[in-house]
Amino acid sequence: MADVSTLNTTAAGIDAISRGLVSGPRGRKPKRVLSRRNIMLYGALTVAALYYLLPLYVMVVTSLKGMPEVRLGNIFAPPMEITFEPWVKAWAQACTGLNCDGLSRGFWNSVRILVPSVVVSIAVASVSGYALANWRFKGAELFFSILIIGAFIPYQVMIYPIVIVLRELGIYGTLTGLVIVHTIFGMPILTLLFRNYFASLPVELFKAARIDGAGFWQIYFRIMLPMSLPIFVVAMILQVTGIWNDFLFGVVFTRPDTYPMTVQLNNIVNSVQGVKEYNVNMAATLLTGAVPLIVYFVSGRLFVRGIAAGAVKG
Amino acid sequence: MHDTVSINKQNSVSIRDLSLSFGSVKVLENLNLDIRDGEFLVLLGSSGCGKSTLLNCIAGLLEPTEGQIFIKDKNVTWEEPKDRGIGMVFQSYALYPQMTVEKNLSFGLRVAGLPKEEIAKRVARAAGILQIEPLLKRKPAELSGGQRQRVAIGRALVRDVDVFLFDEPLSNLDAKLRSELRVEIKLLHRQLQNTMIYVTHDQIEALTLADRIAIMKSGVIQQLDDPMIIYNRPKNRFVASFIGSPSMNFLKGELAEEGGRTVFKADGVRFSLDGYQADEALSPGRRVILGVRPEHIKVDGDIQGGEVHDAVVEIEEPMGADNLLWLKHAGHAVAARIGGARRYAVGTKVRIGFDMSMASLFDAETEERI
Numbered sequence: 001m002a003d004v005s006t007l008n009t010t011a012a013g014i015d016a017i018s019r020g021l022v023s024g025p026r027g028r029k030p031k032r033v034l035s036r037r038n039i040m041l042y043g044a045l046t047v048a049a050l051y052y053l054l055p056l057y058v059m060v061v062t063s064l065k066g067m068p069e070v071r072l073g074n075i076f077a078p079p080m081e082i083t084f085e086p087w088v089k090a091w092a093q094a095c096t097g098l099n100c101d102g103l104s105r106g107f108w109n110s111v112r113i114l115v116p117s118v119v120v121s122i123a124v125a126s127v128s129g130y131a132l133a134n135w136r137f138k139g140a141e142l143f144f145s146i147l148i149i150g151a152f153i154p155y156q157v158m159i160y161p162i163v164i165v166l167r168e169l170g171i172y173g174t175l176t177g178l179v180i181v182h183t184i185f186g187m188p189i190l191t192l193l194f195r196n197y198f199a200s201l202p203v204e205l206f207k208a209a210r211i212d213g214a215g216f217w218q219i220y221f222r223i224m225l226p227m228s229l230p231i232f233v234v235a236m237i238l239q240v241t242g243i244w245n246d247f248l249f250g251v252v253f254t255r256p257d258t259y260p261m262t263v264q265l266n267n268i269v270n271s272v273q274g275v276k277e278y279n280v281n282m283a284a285t286l287l288t289g290a291v292p293l294i295v296y297f298v299s300g301r302l303f304v305r306g307i308a309a310g311a312v313k314g
Numbered sequence: 315m316h317d318t319v320s321i322n323k324q325n326s327v328s329i330r331d332l333s334l335s336f337g338s339v340k341v342l343e344n345l346n347l348d349i350r351d352g353e354f355l356v357l358l359g360s361s362g363c364g365k366s367t368l369l370n371c372i373a374g375l376l377e378p379t380e381g382q383i384f385i386k387d388k389n390v391t392w393e394e395p396k397d398r399g400i401g402m403v404f405q406s407y408a409l410y411p412q413m414t415v416e417k418n419l420s421f422g423l424r425v426a427g428l429p430k431e432e433i434a435k436r437v438a439r440a441a442g443i444l445q446i447e448p449l450l451k452r453k454p455a456e457l458s459g460g461q462r463q464r465v466a467i468g469r470a471l472v473r474d475v476d477v478f479l480f481d482e483p484l485s486n487l488d489a490k491l492r493s494e495l496r497v498e499i500k501l502l503h504r505q506l507q508n509t510m511i512y513v514t515h516d517q518i519e520a521l522t523l524a525d526r527i528a529i530m531k532s533g534v535i536q537q538l539d540d541p542m543i544i545y546n547r548p549k550n551r552f553v554a555s556f557i558g559s560p561s562m563n564f565l566k567g568e569l570a571e572e573g574g575r576t577v578f579k580a581d582g583v584r585f586s587l588d589g590y591q592a593d594e595a596l597s598p599g600r601r602v603i604l605g606v607r608p609e610h611i612k613v614d615g616d617i618q619g620g621e622v623h624d625a626v627v628e629i630e631e632p633m634g635a636d637n638l639l640w641l642k643h644a645g646h647a648v649a650a651r652i653g654g655a656r657r658y659a660v661g662t663k664v665r666i667g668f669d670m671s672m673a674s675l676f677d678a679e680t681e682e683r684i
């Protein structure tokens with residue numbers, strides 16, 4: 001049977017191992033906190049964080065100073081006397097072109113653009129993404145290819161034709177026109193997003209629901225929607241920040257009284273009349289950026305989850 | 315044997331000339347299959363041979379390119395899945411993750427708009443049969459694999475269907491659970507007497523569960539028969555090699571006549587074919603493949619008469635209940651299965667005998683049984 005000499009060597013080996021265990025390394029390997037690797041890593045991260053945070057810091061402190069203090073030029077110094085005057089002025093009194101009612105009008109314009117654009121684009125895109133992923137309809141491939149191409153065409157080349165189309169429809173310069181433009185331009189990337197998400201869900205779920213007798217809308221509302229919160233959050237963040245931060249379409253497709261907040265901000269900051277009120281400009285900029293900022297803070301974690309959701313199976 | 319083309323009343327599911335292609339890839343071609351009422355039919359084949367495709371066609375989840383499907387004598391080729399009287403159980407369970415077990419079970423009934431009392435009654439009955447009452451309020455994520463699959467079976471159960479379709483329902487479970495649920499499915503079939511079509515790539519599942527097995531290879535049914543006939547009298551070499559573990563021993567050679575008896579000859583070996591039940595004439599000179607299962611190669615004391623040959627043990631694989639010997643006979647490797655208690659050292663010389671009444675002969679070209 002088994003060779004005697006092999007048995008002996010194995011036994012000797014086990015013996016050696018057990019002797020080594022007494023004094024040798026054991027359990028988790030200790031890690032040095034101040035290793036060269038850690039210094040490099042945290043150093044680089046700190047520099048990057050400062051690079052992004054410093055301008056924000058300057059903005060915040062400047063917006064809380066009065067003009068005399070701003071003129072001193074110590075941009076990094078904290079305010080000696082905190083004042084919210086610049087914020088009030090930016091919101092309610094700053095002059096853009098002809099009227100002097102501050103950013104508030106732009107804010108409400110932006111809200112009126114944002115809400116319908118986000119709701120409609122996400123609703124339409126999620127349904128078409130679902131249809132593309134689960135229902136093989138005639139021309140689905142072609143439709144999908146067109147969408148992909150659409151996602152890569154630069155916006156600029158389409159502006160002029162769209163102006164003409166909107167003018168012919170009689171909605172050029174209105175908020176409705178801009179809402180339609182935002183909805184359509186959000187479509188390719190959103191549909192892609194939803195299609196890929198729904199395609200990543202197990203197809204058996206869809207099949208089981210069909211055997212259970214559910215139709216197109218029942219499967220969408222009762223099976224797919226409840227499983228898709230993360231991707232809806234991702235889509236919402238993309239759309240809210242994208243549409244809120246939009247400047248180009250805002251300038252092109254609206255008139256001064258319907259300007260979105262970003263365009264108004266530009267007009268305040270770049271106004272040539274009078275002295276440059278840096279504190280008001282800073283406050284106005286912070287006000288304009290507040291909405292995307294809040295959205296990120298509130299839903300940041302869901303956002304990351306949704307981005308990773310493609311890899312997570314239900 | 316069962317090749318009746320007419321649609322008779324006993325058939326629960328009939329498939330006529332079914333073809334299906336994905337673009338230019340032909341997955342099923344001209345497939346015909348009759349499944350009797352109350353029968354447990356297993357579709358067995360390796361991965362990618364078109365089993366799920368066929369099942370999806372029966373369920374109405376895939377549109378065939380050609381052919382017809384009858385369920386309970388009704389042409390359902392163009393019917394929606396829900397109108398076919400079928401329930402389906404998937405490998406991945408496919409439970410709706412956001413619904414409790416109870417809601418999962420009742421979803422189809424709620425969609426159909428059944429009255430509340432009726433739904434409650436049916437859910438209670440299915441839960442009772444499958445013994446999942448304590449789980450009704452849980453979400454699928456809080457269930458083990460076996461419990462999930464039980465719920466998935468329940469979802470088919472509540473709908474009171476004529477035909478159950480199973481697509482590898484046990485493949486995601488570990489070995490122990492798999493054999494437990496296998497027995498449960500068999501009991502369920504006994505209790506319900508429904509027609510069941512069960513797809514698997516696991517031959518043990520097929521052999522243990524099936525009334526009849528349909529063995530598929532690249533979209534074509536190779537043999538449709540009782541498990542024991544499939545095992546003992548495989549129609550062709552593919553079926554012979556697919557069923558049985560370890561696989562059947564195959565030897566290539568030719569037929570010859572010696573002293574009025576037919577023998578099998580390959581280089582260095584010569585076996586008498588006495589006892590072999592041939593379907594065709596065994597004409598001398600015909601090139602054939604001889605197939606013998608490991609348990610039909612008798613070793614030493616097991617030999618009951620007939621020819622005896624010499625062999626050497628190359629490897630021994632004890633498996634508890636039985637012991638597998640890998641032998642070398644005249645340069646050919648053959649596996650023999652013996653009782654688990656009998657052990658042989660490597661290099662031992664043994665005597666072997668072939669039980670030709672249980673052997674299979676295949677034509678070398680067509681690989682069909684002769």
Ligand SMILES: Nc1ncnc2c1ncn2[C@@H]1O[C@H](COP(=O)(O)OP(=O)(O)O)[C@@H](O)[C@H]1O
Nearest residue numbers: 336339341359360361362363364365366367368
């Ligand atoms: N939607 C599809 N599109 C293209 N080819 C497919 C599709 N579904 C299955 N196939 C192909 O059809 C063949 C049979 O698949 P399937 O029926 O799933 O095999 P299995 O026997 O493993 O269940 C495979 O070769 C597979 O690649």
Ligand SMILES: [Mg+2]
Nearest residue numbers: 365366367482
């Ligand atoms: Mg399959």
